Amino acid sequence: MKKQxxxxxxxxWDREWYLPYEKHHMLEVEFMDKLLDTLERDPEFxxxxxxxxxxxxxxxxxxxxxxxxxxxxxxKEKRLYIGPxxxxxxxxxxxxxxxxxxxxxGMREAKGYGNVSRVGYFPDxxxxxxxxxxxxxxxxxxxAAFGRGVxxxxxxxxxxxxxxxxxxxxxxFWESPDGSRILGVLFxxxxxxxIEIPTDPEEAKKYWEKKLADxxxxxxxDHLLFxxxxxxxxxxxxxxxxLKTAAKLYPDIDFVHSDFTGYMECLKQELKEDLAVIRGExxxxxxxxxxxxxxxxxxxxYLKQMNARCEALFTRAAEPLAAMAHxxxxxxxxxxFDYGWKILMQNHPHDSICGCSVDEVHREMTxxxxxxxxxxxxxxxxxxxxxxxxxxxxxYAAGEGAVPFLVINPTGFYKSEVTQLKLIxxxxxxxxxxxxxxxxxARQEQLPEYRIVDSDGNxxxxxxxxxxxxxxxxxxxxxxxxxxxxxSVKVTLETERQEPxxxxxxxxxPVTEKAAEKKTVKTESLFTSEYVMENEWLSCRINENGTVDxxxxxxxxxxxxxxxxxxxxxxxxxxxxxxxxxxxxxxSRDARAALARTEDKPYxxxxxxxxxxxxxxxxxxxxxxxxxDLVEFRHRKAGSSTQTLPMTITVTYILExxxxxxxVEVDFDNQALDHRLRVLAGTGLDTPWxxxxxIFEVAKRSNSVSGNWENPCNAxxxxxxxxxxxxxxxxxxxxxxxxxxxxxxxxxTIALTLHRGVREMGDWGxxxxxxxxxxxxxxxxxxxxxxxxxxDLMRSYEEAYAYSSSLxxxxxxxxxxxxxxxxxxxxxxxxxxxxxxxxxxxxxxDVIFRGFNASETExxxxxxxxxxxYRSNVLGEKKEYLEPGKLSVRGYGIFTAGLEKKDGRSNxxx
Numbered sequence: 017m018k019k020q021x022x023x024x025x026x027x028x029w030d031r032e033w034y035l036p037y038e039k040h041h042m043l044e045v046e047f048m049d050k051l052l053d054t055l056e057r058d059p060e061f062x063x064x065x066x067x068x069x070x071x072x073x074x075x076x077x078x079x080x081x082x083x084x085x086x087x088x089x090x091x092k093e094k095r096l097y098i099g100p101x102x103x104x105x106x107x108x109x110x111x112x113x114x115x116x117x118x119x120x121x122g123m124r125e126a127k128g129y130g131n132v133s134r135v136g137y138f139p140d141x142x143x144x145x146x147x148x149x150x151x152x153x154x155x156x157x158x159x160a161a162f163g164r165g166v167x168x169x170x171x172x173x174x175x176x177x178x179x180x181x182x183x184x185x186x187x188x189f190w191e192s193p194d195g196s197r198i199l200g201v202l203f204x205x206x207x208x209x210x211i212e213i214p215t216d217p218e219e220a221k222k223y224w225e226k227k228l229a230d231x232x233x234x235x236x237x238d239h240l241l242f243x244x245x246x247x248x249x250x251x252x253x254x255x256x257x258x259l260k261t262a263a264k265l266y267p268d269i270d271f272v273h274s275d276f277t278g279y280m281e282c283l284k285q286e287l288k289e290d291l292a293v294i295r296g297e298x299x300x301x302x303x304x305x306x307x308x309x310x311x312x313x314x315x316x317x318y319l320k321q322m323n324a325r326c327e328a329l330f331t332r333a334a335e336p337l338a339a340m341a342h343x344x345x346x347x348x349x350x351x352x353f354d355y356g357w358k359i360l361m362q363n364h365p366h367d368s369i370c371g372c373s374v375d376e377v378h379r380e381m382t383x384x385x386x387x388x389x390x391x392x393x394x395x396x397x398x399x400x401x402x403x404x405x406x407x408x409x410x411x412y413a414a415g416e417g418a419v420p421f422l423v424i425n426p427t428g429f430y431k432s433e434v435t436q437l438k439l440i441x442x443x444x445x446x447x448x449x450x451x452x453x454x455x456x457x458a459r460q461e462q463l464p465e466y467r468i469v470d471s472d473g474n475x476x477x478x479x480x481x482x483x484x485x486x487x488x489x490x491x492x493x494x495x496x497x498x499x500x501x502x503x504s505v506k507v508t509l510e511t512e513r514q515e516p517x518x519x520x521x522x523x524x525x526p527v528t529e530k531a532a533e534k535k536t537v538k539t540e541s542l543f544t545s546e547y548v549m550e551n552e553w554l555s556c557r558i559n560e561n562g563t564v565d566x567x568x569x570x571x572x573x574x575x576x577x578x579x580x581x582x583x584x585x586x587x588x589x590x591x592x593x594x595x596x597x598x599x600x601x602x603x604s605r606d607a608r609a610a611l612a613r614t615e616d617k618p619y620x621x622x623x624x625x626x627x628x629x630x631x632x633x634x635x636x637x638x639x640x641x642x643x644x645d646l647v648e649f650r651h652r653k654a655g656s657s658t659q660t661l662p663m664t665i666t667v668t669y670i671l672e673x674x675x676x677x678x679x680v681e682v683d684f685d686n687q688a689l690d691h692r693l694r695v696l697a698g699t700g701l702d703t704p705w706x707x708x709x710x711i712f713e714v715a716k717r718s719n720s721v722s723g724n725w726e727n728p729c730n731a732x733x734x735x736x737x738x739x740x741x742x743x744x745x746x747x748x749x750x751x752x753x754x755x756x757x758x759x760x761x762x763x764x765t766i767a768l769t770l771h772r773g774v775r776e777m778g779d780w781g782x783x784x785x786x787x788x789x790x791x792x793x794x795x796x797x798x799x800x801x802x803x804x805x806x807x808d809l810m811r812s813y814e815e816a817y818a819y820s821s822s823l824x825x826x827x828x829x830x831x832x833x834x835x836x837x838x839x840x841x842x843x844x845x846x847x848x849x850x851x852x853x854x855x856x857x858x859x860x861x862d863v864i865f866r867g868f869n870a871s872e873t874e875x876x877x878x879x880x881x882x883x884x885x886y887r888s889n890v891l892g893e894k895k896e897y898l899e900p901g902k903l904s905v906r907g908y909g910i911f912t913a914g915l916e917k918k919d920g921r922s923n924x925x926x
C-alpha cells in the first residue's frame with residue numbers, strides 16, 4: 017500500500033508560561049487572525065487543530081467578537097477542530113472532578129460552536145492519569161494522542177536511544193486499571209516533527225529524508241503522523257505549496273493535509289496484532305528519571321493549597337449543598353457554577369498549576385483563585401441561608417434566649433471531628449436608630465453563658481466563647497443593605513459520625529434555663545501524661561526532639577519518631593529538584609524542641625513543638641552564574657552558602673477524642689533561599705508497594721525504581737493521601753494541598769514535601785523567578801491515620817477523604833418549617849467506593865452521584881432513594897435504568913448514577 021504522510025496543522029498554545037497571560041493573549045489574537053484569514057484565503061489549507069482546548073476561542077472572541085460567525089462556520093465545516101477540553105490541564109495536580117468538569121465544559125462549548133474533536137488530546141501533560149482511557153471511553157472518545165509518559169519520548173522532549181521501549185511503535189493500546197481500552201498515539205518524535213515544512217525542493221529533500229525516516233522508525237502502519245506546529249507556533253501559511261513540493265519529490269507517498277479524525281480512522285483499519293498494551297498511569301518510570309517533572313508538585317506550594325481549597329469548596333461543599341437545597345425547593349445555580357468553575361480551571365493548565373512559569377503568571381493566578389473562592393463561598397452562603405430559613409426547629413423547648421443552629425455535612429462521608437463556627441446571636445441595626453445608640457447597646461450587652469444541646473436535649477461536648485462586639489451588615493434580597501453592631505459567639509463542638517448529606521440541628525441554651533440535659537457530657541482529659549495524648553485508637557507521645565511516637569492501639573503497631581523534619585539545598589528549578597552533589601540533609605533528629613500544651617479539652621488535645629534548625633541561608637554565589645550561563649541543573653557545581661540562619665518550625669499535634677488520626681499543623685517563617693523542607697514519617701513496614709490517591713484511582717506504585725533510573729529523587733504526585741501497608745497494619749498520610757511525596761527505601765519512610773524554593777523557571781532559557789522562593793510565613797496541614805488489617809485499610813482512605821472537607825454551620829430560628837430536622841438527602845452504603853460528586857446535571861435536571869471503586873475487586877453500592885436510578889456516563893448522559901438494591905461496581909470502575917427528578921420527568925429521556 018502507498019504510504020500516507022498525515023500532516024496535521026496545530027499550535028500548542030500555553031495560555032501563560034514564560035510570558036504573562038496578556039502578552040500571550042495578544043499574540044494569540046494575532047495568531048488567530050492569521051489562521052482564520054489563511055483558512056478563508058486558501059481552500060486547500062484543509063484544517064487546523066486548535067490544541068484540544070476551547071478556551072482559546074473564549075480568549076480570542078473576547079477581543080474579536082465580530083469574528084464569532086466565521087469561527088462557528090469553520091468549526092461546522094470541520095476545518096477548525098476544537099475540544100474536547102476546556103483547557104489543557106495538568107492531570108496530576110487537578111482533582112478527579114476538576115478533570116471531568118474540564119472535559120464536560122469543553123465538550124459542551126465545542127458542541128455550541130458546531131463540532132467536537134473526539135480525540136483525547138494530551139500533547140504536553142507532565143505524565144498522564146491512568147484512568148484517562150476509562151474517562152474518555154465513557155464520554156464517547158475511543159482514541160488519544162499524547163506526548164509524554166511512554167518511551168521513546170522522554171520528558172525532555174527527546175527521542176530515547178535505548179531499545180527497551182514501553183512500546184515498539186508510536187501506536188499502542190492504552191488500558192485503564194478497570195480494563196477500558198482505547199487506541200493511543202504517542203508523539204514519538206514530539207508534536208513538532210512536521211514543523212516549518214520547506215517549499216524549496218532542495219531544502220525539502222533534506223527535511224523529508226530525516227523526518228520520514230524518524231516517523232517510519234516507530235510507525236506500525238503505512239500512516240505516518242507529522243505535527244505541523246509547536247509551542248505558540250505561527251501558522252505556516254505556505255503549507256499548501258510545501259505539500260505540493262513534497263508530493264513531487266516523493267510520488268510513492270501520499271501527502272495529506274489531515275486531521276485527527278481522519279488519521280485515527282485510517283490507523284484503526286490497519287492496526288497490527290502485536291501492538292503493545294500499556295496499562296494505567298504514564299509517568300515515564302522507565303526513563304532515567306531526570307525529566308519526569310514530578311517536582312512541579314512542590315513548586316509554589318501556596319498555589320496547590322489554594323487549588324485544594326477551591327476544589328473542596330466546589331465539589332465537597334457548594335455542589336452537594338446546592339443539590340440538597342434544590343431537592344427542597346431552591347433553584348440550582350447552574351450559571352454561577354459554570355462561571356466559577358471556568359475561573360478555577362483557568363488556573364489548571366500544566367504550566368500554571370504546576371508553578372513553573374514566570375512570577376507575573378502566578379501573581380495573576382492568586383487573584384483567580386481568590387475570585388473562584390468567592391464564587392464558591394457565595395453559593396455556599398446562599399444554600400446555608402436557605403436551610404436556615406426552611407429547617408424545622410420547632411421541637412426545641414429551650415426557652416427564652418436559646419439560639420438554634422444547624423450543622424450540615426455536604427460530603428459523602430461520615431464526619432467525626434471538632435467543628436468551629438461563629439454565630440451572631442444579637443444584632444443592633446442602624447436602621448431606625450443611630451450608630452452611637454447601637455454601639456452603646458452592643459457594648460452593654462451581657463450575653464449569658466451557654467451550653468450546647470442536640471435536638472433531643474442531650475448535652476453535646478464542646479464550648480462556647482463570647483466574642484467582642486463587631487460591625488456587620490445584611491444584604492436583604494428585597495431592600496437596601498442593613499448595617500448593625502452585633503454580638504457573636506464562637507461555638508466549638510464535637511460531631512460524631514454525622515451522616516453524609518445530612519442536616520443536624522443543635523441549640524445554645526443559657527445555663528440559667530431550668531431545662532436539664534437528658535445526657536451530660538464527659539469531662540476527662542485526653543492527656544495521660546505531660547506530653548502523651550490518647551483516645552480510643554491512638555496513643556501519641558511527643559518526643560523531646562519534636563517528633564512523635566504513635567501507637568495504633570487496635571493493631572499494636574508503633575511508628576517511632578514520625579514527623580521528622582529534613583532540609584536540603586535545591587539548585588534545580590521550578591520543574592526539577594536537584595540537591596548539590598555530596599551534601600547531606602539536615603535533620604531535626606538531634607534538635608531539642610520547646611514543648612507546650614496548647615489545648616486540653618475533653619474533645620481535643622494539642623501539643624506544640626518549636627523546633628529550631630540551623631540551615632544555610634542559600635546556595636553559594638556560583639548558582640547565579642550557572643543559571644545565567646544556561647548550565648543544565650545536572651551539571652551545576654554550586655553548593656551551600658557557609659552563612660547560616662536559625663529556622664524555627666512550629667509543629668502542632670492535634671488529637672481529637674472522636675478522631676482516628678493525628679492531625680498536624682506546621683508553621684514557619686521562611687527566610688532561606690534555594691532549599692526544600694520535608695517531613696519524614698518512618699513506617700518500618702516491609703512491602704515493595706505503596707498506594708497514592710490519584711484521579712479516580714488509588715494507584716498502586718512500586719517503592720523501587722527501574723534499572724534505567726538515575727535521579728536520586730523519586731518524588732511522585734498524590735491527590736488526597738498516600739498509603740503504605742502490610743497485611744496487618746499500615747499508615748495513610750492525608751494532606752491539604754501537599755501534592756509531592758516520596759517513599760524512601762529506609763523503613764519505607766513517607767516523605768512529604770512542605771516547602772521548595774528555587775530562583776528560576778528552568779527549561780529553555782534564563783527566566784528568573786524570585787517569588788518562587790516562597791519567602792515569608794507558611795502554614796501546612798496533614799494528618800496521619802494508622803490502620804489495621806482487612807477493611808481498616810479502606811476506612812483509612814475514607815478518613816483521608818473526609819479530612820479534605822469541612823462541616824458547615826449556620827444560625828437558625830425557632831420555627832416550624834418544611835425541611836425536617838435531621839434531613840438526609842441520600843443514604844448509601846458501600847464497601848470499596850470512594851465518593852467524589854453530588855450535583856445537579858444542567859441538561860437533565862437530575863442529581864448526579866459519583867464515586868470510584870478503590871479496589872481491584874468488584875464493589876457494591878446501595879442507594880436508598882425513592883427516585884428512579886439510572887447509570888450515567890461521566891458527562892451526565894443517561895445510559896440504562898437500574899433496579900433498586902445493591903449495585904455492582906467493577907474493580908477500579910468509575911460509577912456515575914443519575915437520580916431522576918421526583919416527578920420522574922427529566923429534561924432528557926433515556
